[in-house]
Amino acid sequence: MAELNGRPMQEQQTSNEPGEFPDRDAARMAAREPLPEMPPARADLIGVTDADLDRGEQAFKQQQHDEILRGLDVYAEAYSGKIAEINQINLRLGDNMLKQVAKVKESITTMWLLGAGIDGKQRSDTAFVEKSERELEKLEHTT
Known part of the structure; x- marks a missing residue:
C-alpha cells in the first residue's frame, strides 16, 4: 500500500454504480461538473435601463468627480x-x-x-550671645 506523509493511503473506489460512492465523493464529483449556462451577474436595478446606466457612467466622469473633490475640500477645511x-x-x-x-x-x-x-539671624544671635558671654566672663574675672 502506498504512503503519503508516513500514513497509509486509502484506495479510492472506482465503480460507476450509483450508491456505491460515499457522500463525500459524490459531492466532489458534483463540484467538478460544469454548472448549467447562467446569465452574467447583474445587480437587480428595478426600473433602470442600460441606457440609464450608460448616462450615469458618463455623468460620473466629470460632475461627480468635481463634487467629490469639493466634498473633500469641505472635509479638509472642517478639520483644518x-x-x-x-x-x-x-x-x-x-x-x-x-x-x-x-x-x-x-x-x-x-x-x-x-x-x-x-x-543669618541665627548666626547673628549666636554671635551676640557668645560675645555677651565673653564680656560677662571678663567682668567676673576682674572682680
Whole structure:
C-alpha cells in the first residue's frame, strides 16, 4: 500500500454504480461538473435601463468627480478649523503651565530668602550671645 506523509493511503473506489460512492465523493464529483449556462451577474436595478446606466457612467466622469473633490475640500477645511482650535487650546494650556511654574519658582525663591534670613539671624544671635558671654566672663574675672 502506498504512503503519503508516513500514513497509509486509502484506495479510492472506482465503480460507476450509483450508491456505491460515499457522500463525500459524490459531492466532489458534483463540484467538478460544469454548472448549467447562467446569465452574467447583474445587480437587480428595478426600473433602470442600460441606457440609464450608460448616462450615469458618463455623468460620473466629470460632475461627480468635481463634487467629490469639493466634498473633500469641505472635509479638509472642517478639520483644518478643528486643528486651529486645538492649537489655540494648547497655547492656552502652555500659558497656564508657565504661569504655575512662575508661581512655584517665586515660592521657592521666597522660601530660600526666608531660610537665608533665618540662617543669618541665627548666626547673628549666636554671635551676640557668645560675645555677651565673653564680656560677662571678663567682668567676673576682674572682680
